[in-house]
Amino acid sequence: MKQLQEQVARNPEGDNLIIRTAVRLLVPFIQLYGLYVIVHGHYSPGGGFQGGVVLGASFILLALAYDLKTSLRFMSERVNNLLSNLGALIFIGIALLCALLGGLFLDYAALERLIPLGAEEWHSLGIFLVELGVGLAVMSIMVSLFWDLASGGDMEEGL
Amino acid sequence: MDQLLTEIVGKYNYWLYVVLMMIGFYAMIGKRNLVKKLLGMNIFQTAIILFYVSTGVKRGGQIPILDKHAALSHGVDASQIINPLPHVLMLTAIVVSVSVTGVALAILVRIYREYGTLEEDEILEKIRS
Amino acid sequence: MKVFALLATLATGIVLLYGTRDFAPWGDPDSPANSHLSRVYIERAVEETHVPNLVTAILGDYRGYDTMFETVVIYCAGMAVVCVLRRSRS
Numbered sequence: 001m002k003q004l005q006e007q008v009a010r011n012p013e014g015d016n017l018i019i020r021t022a023v024r025l026l027v028p029f030i031q032l033y034g035l036y037v038i039v040h041g042h043y044s045p046g047g048g049f050q051g052g053v054v055l056g057a058s059f060i061l062l063a064l065a066y067d068l069k070t071s072l073r074f075m076s077e078r079v080n081n082l083l084s085n086l087g088a089l090i091f092i093g094i095a096l097l098c099a100l101l102g103g104l105f106l107d108y109a110a111l112e113r114l115i116p117l118g119a120e121e122w123h124s125l126g127i128f129l130v131e132l133g134v135g136l137a138v139m140s141i142m143v144s145l146f147w148d149l150a151s152g153g154d155m156e157e158g159l
Numbered sequence: 160m161d162q163l164l165t166e167i168v169g170k171y172n173y174w175l176y177v178v179l180m181m182i183g184f185y186a187m188i189g190k191r192n193l194v195k196k197l198l199g200m201n202i203f204q205t206a207i208i209l210f211y212v213s214t215g216v217k218r219g220g221q222i223p224i225l226d227k228h229a230a231l232s233h234g235v236d237a238s239q240i241i242n243p244l245p246h247v248l249m250l251t252a253i254v255v256s257v258s259v260t261g262v263a264l265a266i267l268v269r270i271y272r273e274y275g276t277l278e279e280d281e282i283l284e285k286i287r288s
Numbered sequence: 289m290k291v292f293a294l295l296a297t298l299a300t301g302i303v304l305l306y307g308t309r310d311f312a313p314w315g316d317p318d319s320p321a322n323s324h325l326s327r328v329y330i331e332r333a334v335e336e337t338h339v340p341n342l343v344t345a346i347l348g349d350y351r352g353y354d355t356m357f358e359t360v361v362i363y364c365a366g367m368a369v370v371c372v373l374r375r376s377r378s
Contacts, residue, residue, distance in 0.1 A: 045222075047348075095352070126349070133359070138359075145261040148373040152268060185297040214321040224340055224341045226340065242326040243343045244326045255362075258362045
């Protein structure tokens with residue numbers, strides 16, 4: 001509320017006030033929905049790609065309603081790069097772990113030697129972990145695509 | 160004539176995708192502006208995606224999300240469930256198309272920075288001179 | 289120039305429409321795309337992976353290589369955009 005009053009004082013004509021307030025209220029729910037789409041991909045339409053795009057869209061919405069600098073405060077470029085690397089590494093790491101544990105590459109049933117849950121359950125869990133990695137990678141790549149394309153690469157001012 | 164009409168009605172999904180593909184193809188080869196060419200390629204990809212998804216349809220089928228316990232105990236009747244394979248292939252194709260669009264737009268931004276225009280013939284003129 | 293583009297487009301469209309004569313009608317459960325491999329996926333996916341969403345099961349498990357290299361593709365695309373466009377603040 002205080003931030004809002006400051007903003008009104010700074011910007012008396014209030015050109016973007018409604019949009020900014022609506023976006024600030026909406027973004028947490030969009031992110032929650034994106035997480036739901038990723039995590040619930042086993043039981044409903046969804047999965048890593050779709051949820052990752054929804055999560056990325058929330059950050060893009062922030063950058064559109066405020067400006068690029070403000071969206072960089074919520075998600076810095078460094079963290080974004082880290083997340084994209086982490087997402088790709090989770091996928092390949094799970095696949096390599098399967099190979100190291102004695103199964104085939106990407107054969108999630110081999111993870112049973114780590115925690116015995118049953119081969120089918122590990123197939124389900126392995127898909128879940130992999131989708132998590134895909135979601136992280138897709139989210140951060142979408143955000144970085146938008147940042148670079150909107151600002152022409154110098155991250156000074158966007159759309 | 161009657162035969163042609165039944166042919167069109169029975170396979171109208173293919174006709175729609177061919178029309179969409181022609182729009183995209185014309186934009187790719189007929190337009191001079193590079194962004195329009197890129198968007199034409201996007202329309203082309205959408206046509207291919209729609210075509211693949213439409214091949215997986217079964218009349219009266221269910222969506223490919225099953226009831227886990229019923230499927231484990233009674234088995235699955237494959238003729239009642241829509242083919243999930245084209246959906247999977249097109250899910251990956253959509254993401255690849257997004258990546259291609261992103262990289263192409265980045266290269267277009269660089270081209271605009273270098274030559275000051277996105278019209279194909281003007282760029283070629285500037286390269287030659 | 290535009291006339292040639294239009295002619296080429298029309299010719300491609302006619303060839304493609306001629307090709308659809310051999311396709312199965314819309315919604316046919318016994319069409320070639322619906323009858324060979326996908327049948328096995330639908331019947332076995334739930335008992336082999338315990339995932340009710342068949343699309344997720346095929347995407348993450350049966351076609352795991354596809355999905356993995358696809359993540360690599362989108363990662364490479366992001367890195368390529370950063371390499372092409374990013375300018376350090378100077």
